[in-house]
Amino acid sequence: MRQFFFKKKFDQYFLKDKNIAQKIVKCLSLQNYNTIVEIGPGLGILTRYLLNSCKKVFLIEIDEKLIFFLKNHFSISNKYIINKNFLKWNPEEIHLNNFALIGNFPYSISSKILFHIIKYHQYIPECIGMFQKEVAERLISKKNKKNYGILSVLIQTFYDIKYLFTVKKNVFIPIPNVKSAVISLKRKKIICNKDLLLKCVKMAFNQRRKILKNSLKNFKNITNFLDIPFLNKRAEQLSVKEFFQLTQEIEIRK
Numbered sequence: 377m378r379q380f381f382f383k384k385k386f387d388q389y390f391l392k393d394k395n396i397a398q399k400i401v402k403c404l405s406l407q408n409y410n411t412i413v414e415i416g417p418g419l420g421i422l423t424r425y426l427l428n429s430c431k432k433v434f435l436i437e438i439d440e441k442l443i444f445f446l447k448n449h450f451s452i453s454n455k456y457i458i459n460k461n462f463l464k465w466n467p468e469e470i471h472l473n474n475f476a477l478i479g480n481f482p483y484s485i486s487s488k489i490l491f492h493i494i495k496y497h498q499y500i501p502e503c504i505g506m507f508q509k510e511v512a513e514r515l516i517s518k519k520n521k522k523n524y525g526i527l528s529v530l531i532q533t534f535y536d537i538k539y540l541f542t543v544k545k546n547v548f549i550p551i552p553n554v555k556s557a558v559i560s561l562k563r564k565k566i567i568c569n570k571d572l573l574l575k576c577v578k579m580a581f582n583q584r585r586k587i588l589k590n591s592l593k594n595f596k597n598i599t600n601f602l603d604i605p606f607l608n609k610r611a612e613q614l615s616v617k618e619f620f621q622l623t624q625e626i627e628i629r630k
């Protein structure tokens with residue numbers, strides 16, 4: 377692991393503790409999946425353990441140099457090693473429609489990664505991810521808490537989320553400024569108009585001090601649903617379930 381490998385612009389903080397790497401991989405219900413996708417494999421500390429349990433492991437890595445390294449160090453077909461920005465990756469391109477996702481995620485784009493997971497959630501039944509601790513706490517947050525926000529609602533609508541464990545800074549190289557945490561997402565059986573929920577949650581939280589009647593007033597048909605009881609509350613006072621119900625109501629009355 378030479379110094380030149382670390383690229384700040386790609387959030388390269390590599391895990392150096394094999395026990396933690398193994399612990400993270402064990403959190404995935406590996407036996408349930410034929411296909412696993414790892415985001416940002418880096419030097420492959422998680423990959424090694426994934427390959428012990430699953431034959432089809434796709435690696436999506438943005439850094440060309442690391443792609444070169446991975447191709448040299450793992451005897452898997454090149455078609456599984458994809459040099460791409462995960463945010464631009466569409467699983468349909470390679471006909472993937474059921475896979476588990478894992479990664480020690482690049483922290484500066486963790487929100488974008490989560491939105492991307494939500495976008496393709498119909499293909500992703502499970503995800504184990506390492507995030508900045510503060511982001512993990514936001515994701516599990518509940519109504520009336522300060523850190524309850526758009527992603528708490530969206531992720532909790534589609535997934536059962538568990539905060540698994542906290543990870544200290546000193547197990548990474550270089551040492552990051554923040555603590556990390558591993559979370560698990562398991563998809564819920566839920567049918568919901570995703571675009572509508574997204575629009576509603578974003579609008580509500582973008583003006584989080586206002587009651588929903590006001591923050592949602594740019595909704596085309598707001599007059600059709602002004603009588604919904606939740607509309608007198610502010611975004612942060614609505615539970616995940618209530619946001620879901622609100623979306624259902626808006627959908628019915630369109």
Ligand code: SAH
Pocket residue numbers: 386387388389390391392415416417418419420421422436437438439442460461462463479480481482485
């Ligand atoms: N999994 C490794 C590396 C984690 S560091 C470990 O635990 O040691 C984050 C990794 O994500 C780096 O390898 C970085 O190059 C990669 N990365 C950063 N942005 C990315 C993106 N947009 N798409 C795919 N990989 C990305």
